[in-house]
Amino acid sequence: MKLPISWINEFVKFPKTTKTEVIVDHLVKLGYEVEGVEIFGDVQGPLVVGKVEKIEILNEFKKPIRYCTVNVGSKVNGIICGASNFKEGDLVVVALPGAVLPGDFKIAERETYGKISQGMICSAKELGFSDNHDGIIVLATGLKLGSDAKDLLGLGETVLDIAVLPDRGYAMSVRGIGRELSLAMNVKYIDPITQKIPKIKKSTKLKxxxxxxxxxxxxxxxxxxxxxxxxxxxxxxxxxxxxxxxxxxxxxxxxxxxxxxxxxxxxxxxxxxxxxxxxxxxxxxxxxxxxxxxxxxxxxxxxxxxxxxxxxxxxxxxxxxxxxxxxxxxxxxxxxxxxxxxxxxxxxxxxxxxxxxxxxxxxxxxxxxxxxxxxxxxxxxxxxxxxxxxxxxxxxxKTIKAQSISFNPQEVKRLIGVDIDVAVISKILKSLEIKITKSSKTWKLQPPTWRHDLNMPADIVEEIVRIWGYHKIPSRLPNTQIGRGLSKSQIIKKSISIKLAGMGANEVLNYPFVSLDQIESLGITSKDQRHNLVRLANPLSEDLPYLRTSLIPGLFEALSRNISRGADNISLFEQGSVYIKSNASKKSIKPKLLKRPSAKEINDLNSILPIQPKMVSAIFSGEKYQSGWWQNSQKFSWNDPIEMVVKICAEHGINVNLKNVKLAPFHPGRCAEISVGNTIIGYAGEFNPSILEKNGISGKVYGFEINVDVIVNNSQDKHAPIFSAMPVVKEDLAFVVSKDVTAREMTETIGKSAGELLESVRLFDVYEGSNIAEGKKSMAFSLRFRASDRTLNSEEIAKLRGQIVSAIEKQHQGSLRA
Amino acid sequence: MSPDSNLLCEETINQAVVQALKEIQLAKNLEELKNVRLNHAGEKSPIALANREIGSLEGTAKADAGKRIGEARNKVKIALDDRTVELQNEREDSILIAEKVDVTQVLANANSSSLMVGARHPLTTIAEHISDVFIAMGYEVAEGPEAESEWFNFDSLNISEDHPSRSSSDTFYVESMDSGVVMRTQTSPVQIRAMLERKPPIYVIVPGKVFRTDELDATHTPVFHQVEGLAVDKNLTMADLKGTLDHLAQSMFGSGIETRFRPSYFPFTEPSAELDLKCFVCKGETKKRKDCKTCRSEGWIEWGGCGMVNPNVLETAGIDSSKYSGFAFGMGLERTLMFRYGITDMHDLVESDIRFTSRFGLGL
Structure with a gap:
């Protein structure tokens, strides 16, 4: 709301010399932001009142032009004018040579239309205070010729652009702002509605x-x-x-x-x-x-x-x-x-x-x-x-019932923490024209008709403190309870984020808005729960009306953007919610306010929400280690994301199961389903190259998407390991087995047959080709044996080796590779 | 005396030792030293030869000669050992010197070294930093759903049915305008959830993602982040609120930061205030302030909204507003981050460009 200070000053009697900054400061303290301070009509130089004494109409041009003789007080000027909304004898505003009008429009004596024009007769538009008044300003009679017209037109006055808070409708006027300012400045205020008005009789015609x-x-x-x-x-x-x-x-x-x-x-x-x-x-x-x-x-x-x-x-x-x-x-x-x-x-x-x-x-x-x-x-x-x-x-x-407020002045101290004298409270309320009826402890308050914002004691407290001064509220710290820090789930989320960043990935925070095309371009079909999209009723763009059901589309987009900006070897991750449309079609409810909703109501409120699992997803492209003078390069590989998930889970006490599955957008032969017990944690592996191509990405990309909530729910408390100081015995064994025997099956068999003396098993080589029969492969394992109480001797090791070899022969028809 | 007994005389042995020590020092490398060792400590060295003669002596002469030879052998051995170590060190040094590298190569290659380190988004880490400040004061971190029921996002927070913030030009509605589900426009619904889940005293801090239908530009984004705080206890006042926010401001911007409260309006707090920070660029000084872009010449920067929890909100959450009072505050994390790190364009925060994130590393 723009208002000139001079208008406010008509009703609020602060000295005319009061600095604008002082007024602005008072308004800000009262809760009115001053968004702009402007000087109205930026006119420099002589702008005076003139009288049109004679008009000569020049008809030889395209349109009639007036050559006016204008008395500007000390002398009489000839001025050319194209407008015609004035007559001889009218008083007008004249910009004399030397004046500069808004838009750096310099007025000078010049020859035009065959006459010498000594200035300009001004329109409101030319003076910059109206954009649709092309006509000349005709002034009221009785003004002194040659007197300064700037004051008359209010040019050069200061205008404040005041932001009024949404609950303070009463302040959206000179009357309202004036009353507030008079309180803050402690000067006399004249209510504009006390101007004299005539009595009007009841209309007989109009009802x-x-x-x-x-x-x-x-x-x-x-x-x-x-x-x-x-x-x-x-x-x-x-x-x-x-x-x-x-x-x-x-x-x-x-x-x-x-x-x-x-x-x-x-x-x-x-x-x-x-x-x-x-x-x-x-x-x-x-x-x-x-x-x-x-x-x-x-x-x-x-x-x-x-x-x-x-x-x-x-x-x-x-x-x-x-x-x-x-x-x-x-x-x-x-x-x-x-x-x-x-x-x-x-x-x-x-x-x-x-x-x-x-x-x-x-x-x-x-x-x-x-x-x-x-x-x-x-x-x-x-x-x-x-x-x-x-x-x-x-x-x-219609009659409106005036609501009064029952108010205990102690509320000020209770909510603000400051003892304001009751007399001061009382004075402030009166100055706000709030009527007070005092009884013993509580007062009955009747706010004025313009104060729709005053309905309860807290509103009254705010008013008292606002006038008393928000800036005087002291600063102190409460005696809070003693806390317990982050919850388990918060710790897990934080550690996953740190781990992924530590492994070289950059965290991104993508918008959750997606299109159906984007989801379907990932190969996600209607049978997949990631196809149960939640739609926004009023999306920002009709191209992206849905909420994500997977973090992968956002990561693909971020990957493309980074590639297009010239980056390579990009690893990204995001942690955030996805939104799955819930099948339950329940009606929304609105529990009554001012009392705690029942457990059923809270449950009903939650049941209408989409399912919102917290996911974490990462993608890796290009080289894990780049080549250079220090070493040869190493590219990411399908196993990297799977291993990351395994490690993340292990850190939280979860031993996962891996299984080959086909799931978009992953490569149908290179996707691991990662689970704990019967619960799926997520998927990892290599992305399907044709899906990547559809998304405008060339080259191999690897990644995973896992459900953090599942990790949190299945995480186990960690126990410190017990480890032996006895020497380790290392033994490498290679087996030739059928190609369809999995690494997991092999390690399980080795583990069971070797018993507790086996400390660890590591698959260090897989080989197919010459020397190995068709349909077979060689798997080489590095085994470590250790006892907790003694050094293992060669007889014991030989026995263990024998147990393992025979178990592999029996269960997988494998043979020890010579 | 037999001629061989000359070998045992003191002078001869002393000479042999002097000669040995001289040659040991002159040996330039381990190979030369090997020859010196052979000549002066080997089986045919003068001292070894002399030793063989001891058997022919008797009595004190035998004992004296034995002692003399023992000392001589020892001197030579020590000198040989010392010189061996010296020469070994010399040889190792020369090999390692040949292996010298140019350490500045690493800087010339800093962006693609073999040690790839990623980064967390600064919005994540600033949220953690703020949470840490409050955890230190005994707060818990509370969370809630991003697709939220309209009742939690608006009604329970004393926001009327007619309030403009509910319009489709401000709020994303899920599925339909009357589904009762919105993308939360603020972290404040978590206040209600926190109060329903806990009993006073309640001290929670709520960082989170919020949504409004603003187009992305230099200062706006439809998806942004807020951090919200709520405290409900006996005897909490606006002075406690001021102190808490002063503490946060100092934690974020340094101990010299100045703050001010300004009256404001929020449906869920009463009294309400706006928290301003004294501009840390121009410090509000009249001269510098004129051209200050950070505070747009105002001298102060609007940081967040706050106030005493509206009694209606407490009652809706089942808390007796005559017994308990509470304060709440909220601020935009993007804004906070932009002030703190001189980020001038919102695009940098939302475009996922790794050149931006990697600048911030694992933590702020």
Whole structure:
């Protein structure tokens, strides 16, 4: 909200010399951010009042040009002018040679249209305070010729752009901001609604009524014989321009002016377009109104309208209708001024995507006691500046119960931690025009009609401290309880992240938005639970309307982006939620507020949510170790991601099972299902090259995606190992077995046959080819034996070897390789 | 005396020792020293030959000669051993010197060395840092779902049905506008969940991902991160809130940081405040402030919202608001990170470019 300081100063009596910074500082302390401080109309040099003494019309050009003789006080200048909305004898604003207008427009004496032009007669547009007034500014009579016009036009004045918090509708006016500022500055305040207004008799012709519970007051004033050629007085034009509103016509300007000054939005109708009584009612479902911006608006029952007996006139509190708009032919007018339910206006303005100056005020709540006053004041302005004759007023209202607040002054100390003297509290409340009825401990407080934000003791505490000074609140630390640090699941998540980064991967945080194409390009079919996509009702882009069911699409995209930016050998990981549509189609519930929801209600609230497992996924591409002067390169391989998962799980006490499976987007022959017991932890291996190609990625990529929640739930407490200091005996054994015997089967057989003296088994070579029969392979194991209490002798080792070899022969038809 | 007894005389033996020590020192390498050892400590060395003659002596003469020869042998042995070690060291040094490398090669290759170290996203690590500060004060880290019921995200937080933040131009709705499920627009629903799951005293810190329908630009992103704090206890006041946030500000930006409270409005707190930091670039000084881009010449930087938990919110979470009071605060992690590390464009935080993340390593 833009307001010139001079307007505020009319009602708040701080010295004119008060520095802007001081005012800004007070506003900020009160909770009003000042988003901008502007100097209005940046005009330099001589700008004076002149009188047009003679107009000579030059007709030899494309359009008639005026050569005017203008008395600028000390002398008379000849000035060329293209506009024609002024006559001889009018007072105008003259920019004399040497003046600089906004846009670095320098005025100099120059020859044009065959005459010497000594300056310029200015329009509002040229002075930078209106963008649609091409016409010359014609000033009121009685001004001194040659006097400075800058003050007169308010040029060079300071304008504040003040942000008003959403609960403080009362501050969206000179009246509201002025009251607050006067409190902070401790200077006299004149309430603008104490200006004198005439009494208006009840209208005999115009009736009004309220046919909804979403409005409480309506005042309509009928005016006749308005002179549609009337010009908005300069003081009003100036203040509207300073506040960033365009001057349109006297009736519209008057309503806007009073909205800014008092905070009550008004609307002016052409009375000849209104038939019957004026009423506030709910729109009928599907009712259509063409608004001032030439858009046909379809309304619903929740929308409030101002209507006459036959039709809708305006969307109440939001925007007027085109049909009843004031035109340059309107002579009979109706001023409408109402009090609406703030939520209703907010909803309508939001649904129609139509925020207006009026709706911004109504949705924050207006003063319920000034609608009649403001309507009359508007009528008075139209009578004074537009020759209109006031015909009468019609009022409708519903009684609103004023709610009082029971308040214990001790609440201030309880919530703020500061002892503010009761007398000070009392003084602050009175200064805010809150009525106090004191009984023993608690006070009964009655906030003024404009304070919709004061409903409970905590609201009152905020007001007291706001005026007392937020900056005076002391700083101290509470005696908190003693905590236990991170939970087990938090520790596991953190350690996985550190481990992956330590293994060379870079963490990324991708958006969760995906397309169906993206999911299907991974080879995920409708049978897969990752195809149960959750859709957003209002996605940012219709191209990406779903939520991810896997972290892999995001990682592929990040990989492509990094490759396109010239990176290679990229390893990435992400830890985060995926969202799986739950099959349960439950209806949403809304537990009652102000009491704890029941266990069933909490369960119902949770049951409508998508399933949101926490996953971690990583991808690896290119070289694990690069070649160079230090060593040869080593590429990533299908086993790397599987091994990482095995290690991650082992760190949390989980011994996993591995199984070859076919699962997109992995290579059908190179994908491991990783599980613990019957629970699947995730999948790892090499990605399917044709799927990578579909995703625009060339070369081999490896990776995994695992469910962290499963790891957390299956993690085991770690116990310190018991290890022997006796010497180890190492033994390498190679077996020739059928190709379909797995490493897991072999190690299991070795383990069982060797018993507890076997410390570890490592597969160090797998070989097929010459010397090995077709359909067979050689698997070489490195075994370590150790006893806890003695050195093993060669007889014992020979016996163990024999047990192993015979077990392999028996169970896998394998033979010891010579 | 037989002529051979000359071999045993003191002078001869002394000469043999002097000669041996001289040659030992002159040996240039281990091969030469091997010959010296043969000549002066071998079977045919003068001292060995003299030793053979001892048998022909008797009495004290025998004992004296034995002693003399023993000492001579010992001197030669020690000298030989010392010289051996010296020469061995010399030889090793020369080999290792030949193996000298250019250590600056490593810097010339810093981005592709064989030791690949990854990085965690700075948003993850700053969330951890903040959590650590609060864990040190006794807080627990609380979590909640990102796709959240509208009731937790709005209703329970005293946000009215008509509140503009519920509009589809601010909030992502899941499946349909009336499904009752939204992508949480704030970490505040976790406040309610935390209160429902615990009994006072409650001290929780909630870092998390939140969603709003903003297009990505230099300062906005539809998916961003907040950290939220909640304390519910007997006798908690706004002064405790101020102290807690001052402590956080100092932990994040150094002990010299200045803060201020400014009145504000949030449906779920009352009284509410905005927490500002004194601009750490211009320090709010009039002259420098004019051109300061960090605070846009305001001298202060808006950091987060806070306040005393609205009694309605406490009651909805089943907490007696006449017995307990609470405070809550929340701030954007992207903003915090941008201030702290001079990040000027939000794109860097969301584009997953490894050149950005790798700058931050495993922790901040």
């Amino acid at each position: 009004s009524n309220i046919k909804t519970d979403k409005a409480s007051k309506l005042a309509v004033v009928l005016l006749k014989d308005y002179d549609s050629n009337s010009i908005t007085p300069m003081f009003m034009q100036k203040r509207l321009a300073q506040s960033g509103l365009r001057s349109i016509s006297l009736p519209v300007d008057v309503t806007n002016y009073l909205m800014l000054e008092i905070g009550q939005p008004l609307h002016a109708f052409d009375a000849d377009k209104v038939s019957g009584s004026v009423q506030i009612r709910n729109a009928k479902q599907g009712e259509v109104l063409e608004t001032l911006d030439h858009v046909k608006r379809k309304l619903g029952q929740q929308d409030l309208v101002i209507a006459d007996t036959k039709k809708v006139l305006s969307v109440a509190g939001v925007m007027g209708g085109l049909e009843s708009e004031i035109t340059d032919k309107s002579t009979n007018l109706i001023i409408e001024s109402a009090v609406f339910d703030k939520g209703s206006i907010s909803r309508t303005s939001r649904n129609l995507k139509l925020p207006s100056e009026a709706s911004k005020r109504f949705e924050r709540g207006t003063d319920s006691s000034v609608n009649e006053y403001t309507a009359i004041l508007a009528a008075q302005y139209l009578a004074k500046y537009g020759e209109a004759k006031i015909q009468g007023i019609s009022l409708a209202k």
